Amino acid sequence: MKSRISAGINQLIEKLKKDQSPTGSWDYPFETGISTDCYMIILLRTLEIHDENLIIQLTERIISKQEKNGAWKLYYDEGEGNITATIEAYYALLYSGYYSKKDPLIKKARQYIVANGGLDSAHLLAKLMLAMTGQLKWPARFPLPLELILLPPTFPINFYSFSVFGRANMAPIMILANRKYQIRLENSPDLSDLYTRKMDYNRDSFHFNNTEDWRSLCATIEKGIKSLMGMPSYIHKLATEQTKQYMLARIEPDGTFLGYFSSTFLMIFALLSLGYSKKDPIIIRAVKGLKSMQCEINGLIHIQYTNASVWNTSLISYALQEAGVSPKHQMADRANNYLISQQHYKYGDWIIHNPSSSPGGWGFANNNTLHPDVDDTTASLRAITRNVLSTPAYRQSWERGVLWTLSMQNNDGGWPAFERNTNSNLVGILPIDKADFLLTDPSSADLTGRTLEFLCSYTNLSKNHKAIKEGMNWLLHNQERDGSWYGRWGICYIYGTWAAVTGLRSAAVRENHHSIKAASNWLCSIQNPDGGWGESCKSDSKQVYVPLKSSTLTHTAWAVDALIAVSNKPTKAINAGINFLLNQLHQKDWTTDYPEGQGMAGDFYIHYHSYRFIFPLLAFAHYQNKYLTH
Structure with missing residues (x-):
């Protein structure tokens, strides 16, 4: 074994x-399916930017991911397919101009879409994209009025009740929904053949769940808006301007809006709705920034949602x-040295809920200068x-x-990703699908566990320090x-359990x-016969552990690392896991590309190409350091 x-x-x-780059970073792909590739084609065609080489390359990748039944999936065992991904692919391939409805692959995609509910079955963000490009009618009333941005932070629900990720996407959406903006070119595909029998262009297909709680909250928001001084027209104009300035003030040096594909895509359409020219320098720079996110995977071009250079580098260095x-x-x-150069010196939105702190965090990507996160910060600190x-x-x-x-700890004792105390229960009342993922940033077991592990293992803080005690208590009270433990940013319960166990063990x-003991017993109970x-x-989505029925390198490394933290000597389960890692280290099959991260349950998954190297290396190192060096 040794x-x-x-x-x-x-x-x-x-x-x-x-694989290390000349800058000192590791730039392994941050792969998120085909949505960004589809949206890039739709964006370029809408803006009449004829980058044919890129468009052709993106269509090649999209087609390469199509299943035999005509659908596209987000992950291997999803089932027959994902309706939203299939709609996005169908639309993008037609809009590219290199495929027509007569093509066999397109016909198969259409058959799948129609058989599974048509455009009516797409998720919210896809429907918004379809509305702004003229394929669906905007809802008569969007749940979040534009004037919400004017309400003070002291109001029960306000713009800053949402997470920074939520605000980045909702700001342009609020402008677009308010103006009901649409742009449809002569060569735009006609998707009316994807309407269901009960559906037509004029029907509201957004299905916002207007519960009694929401109607009550909506009345409260409207009351707050009416309490603002000024005429309604002036208030509306002020809200429009403030929302626009919110976006413009958060454009990164590369031209993107906070470094995310979705927020930048939406910002471009919002600016068009406000009268900006397609050739405005801000829009041209934004498109250039999105193009710079491209990477190559297996010889095919993929537009990343963002890049993971800082995250990869911090984890690998450690x-x-x-x-x-x-x-x-x-x-x-x-x-x-690269990590030191990426530390933030600017104040971001985190200061709103954390006004007494100074900049000092790290972000996820190298184009991120404004919104650091706790996970990247502790990872970078471990590395240095x-x-x-x-x-x-x-x-x-x-x-x-x-x-x-330390300043980012939530009042409940746990740690969030981006901002303190942005987990208002009122957000859960909003009739927006996946609002808890899109708009909130609660304490999570993965963030809290890793932060505890860092503070206890790498600083001189006493185990009785208030922050450590409160973090421990949060984990102990939030165990399943x-x-x-459920991990919010990974897949899922193995991930959260690994982080929680290593954090608690570091906290003595x-x-x-x-x-x-309960966590250790659970991990052993779900081990596969092959040791992984x-x-x-x-x-x-199910909010309960669902086995994959196959072992992956990353899940195995997390589980083994957690068990090593628990046991003073190698156990049968640990040795079996280590043997699986050693035997499969260079194997490549569908499990190699299986997502390890999540962003929105059921809709957004991440395959980190770096993880197959990072976490087995960490498990081997911890096994060697604990059991083989004496």
């Missing part, structure tokens, strides 16, 4: 060494050092830990990062009955504590 683990570690280190690579080694030194005592520049970054992390929660672990993306 020699095999040593060989596995060396192989992974060599692979990572080969894993390498855990595996014995010196922080002074050229590979780690270049990585950590070993440089802190010897290099003053690292010490300064370290102190700023630690203070920012079966012993697992003993291995025989009932919470740790695997979890389906269905877990996030």
